[in-house]
Amino acid sequence: MRIAVAGKGGAGKTTLSATMARLFAERGFSVNALDDDPNPNLAAALGLSEEEAQRLKRVPRDEILEERVDEQEHASLHMTRPFDEIIAQYGVVAPSGVRTLTMTGLLGAGQG
Numbered sequence: 870m871r872i873a874v875a876g877k878g879g880a881g882k883t884t885l886s887a888t889m890a891r892l893f894a895e896r897g898f899s900v901n902a903l904d905d906d907p908n909p910n911l912a913a914a915l916g917l918s919e920e921e922a923q924r925l926k927r928v929p930r931d932e933i934l935e936e937r938v939d940e941q942e943h944a945s946l947h948m949t950r951p952f953d954e955i956i957a958q959y960g961v962v963a964p965s966g967v968r969t970l971t972m973t974g975l976l977g978a979g980q981g
């Protein structure tokens with residue numbers, strides 16, 4: 870099952886997502902939590918310490934996704950590497966066993 874949470878800032882998305890992730894994990898489900906917020910803070914909500922959260926490296930989208938276009942010119946995104954490998958390289962395991970990834974965040978200072 871995949872659950873995507875999106876909407877207005879400050880509505881409680883991160884709090885609800887982290888709580889659901891922990892509850893599912895505590896009930897024995899294998900849970901992957903992906904933070905795609907431009908200002909990522911799901912790791913903190915999942916209970917990771919600041920030090921552990923610092924170990925989370927932003928996943929480079931170009932390295933793990935490729936766009937494919939079929940004969941009808943429908944474009945779709947596909948993963949180019951096994952998900953477990955991506956988690957092992959970029960992820961951190963939070964309390965309750967939730968595997969966490971950060972998909973966004975600043976790459977560095979720049980113009981604009």
Ligand SMILES: Nc1ncnc2c1ncn2[C@@H]1O[C@H](COP(=O)(O)OP(=O)(O)O)[C@@H](O)[C@H]1O
Binds near residue numbers: 877882883
């Ligand atoms: N059900 C709730 N009742 C009261 N405060 C809440 C509730 N859910 C979240 N909050 C608080 O509201 C603020 C925004 O929540 P957050 O989960 O960060 O929102 P979002 O991820 O949608 O921006 C946080 O300070 C959080 O602690």
Ligand SMILES: [Mg+2]
Binds near residue numbers: 883884906910
């Ligand atoms: Mg949030």
